[in-house]
Amino acid sequence: MIENTVIIGAGNLATQLALVLFEKGLHIKQVFSRKIESAKELAEKVNAVFTNDLAQLLPDADLYIIAVKDSAIQEVLENLNLSEDSLIVHTAGSVPMSILEGFSNNYGVFYPLQTFSKNRKVDFSNIPVCIESNHPSNFLKLEKLGERLSGSVNQINSEERKTLHLAAVFVNNFVNHFYTIGADILHDKKLDFDLLKPLIHETAEKVQTLNPFEAQTGPAKRNDKAILNAQLKMLHDKPGFQKIYSLVTESIFQLQQKHDHGLL
């Protein structure tokens, strides 16, 4: 049973994960970050000690959680100096579990599928926690840990996790960029972004119960050329957004055609 952990990283995910583990009664023994200020800041929130030196990691923690950016995982691993039986996980969507091979006999992945910001508390209770491990006994430990945080614990292998991460980029990163574009379009005309908030909310709520293809509305779906052309023209001074408008409109229309011809 995992009762204590060392958190390696102090970014958005590391912070939110440490906070919820602490809240659920786990002992956070130590926080590592390359930036000592960041390590300290998080450590103080979870009653932990902190370090910016991987050689100073405390031994004998039940679990070491590597929650640093993808490109830094390899370097962290190479500088760990732990017993060969330490249980080590990373938390990355697109990094295969195999990156951990050779650094310990016990390892896995603990990937919460959510967007995290340092200063925005999230409700972990329904976040899908995606778990993979090199051994059933480790899997069981990680699964139990996941169940302390969330009602949605899922066995997901590295290939599946990559697929989830790709889909997440569309429904989070790209979606959020479209919120930014919406805000930018309104800003230019001195209109308040608040006007879009109920629409943004409802758009996300709709697909909690409706299939997103069925939830689709708007001029692209109806192939309403008059509006489509008028809106393209309105974007003449924003060629980047104009290109996106054309391409996404085309994609919506194509999908609708496929559907109408029974190919979907």
Add this chain to the structure above:
Amino acid sequence: MIENTVIIGAGNLATQLALVLFEKGLHIKQVFSRKIESAKELAEKVNAVFTNDLAQLLPDADLYIIAVKDSAIQEVLENLNLSEDSLIVHTAGSVPMSILEGFSNNYGVFYPLQTFSKNRKVDFSNIPVCIESNHPSNFLKLEKLGERLSGSVNQINSEERKTLHLAAVFVNNFVNHFYTIGADILHDKKLDFDLLKPLIHETAEKVQTLNPFEAQTGPAKRNDKAILNAQLKMLHDKPGFQKIYSLVTESIFQLQQKHDHGLL
């Protein structure tokens, strides 16, 4: 004061608007739809009579609401046979108020900025109702009506409404298409769309309080080339989605660069 209305149209918006007006105690005198079945279906829900013949519209309603698709508004207007003082509004984002000129002495626009589906009830109380009218006395009537439905009633002219509609296409139509793409990517690998729902929800909730530019996370923002290239490759059998991936990634990166160079 507007106490009764005739609803022209029985689509998504017409349906939801009729339902909420009825709920708020207004008398829906009549529902028109070209399809008599649709007219009947909605009319029964709001205790109204129905017709599929514009020549049969009841006279002397306090308000005639044209809630048909944009391309049908002109034809509806040309076939109306009402007294010249009837108050007539349309509900379209991208159609200027001037389309109503010459068909009555009293007209305006009543545009609720939201996505509607026939069978999904929406909470109208915070939907921005965007109002424009040809005369202050008509504006006042429409404003009062708006306030019976929503806490957010806004004076918005035709130019501004077009801008709002363009932004709405990005944050609703295009966003929903990305939900569809996410679902499609998971479907191919037999992964459950439910796994994305908490992320979709949180992505929309985040920008209710955070500025969307600040809420941005992910590989495009970080310019993490390893993930970006790997994800592009994963889309090799979906060239349409691949193009979208490239273009939106580039757009996120450009915006980030602008910001980093103090140009935003």
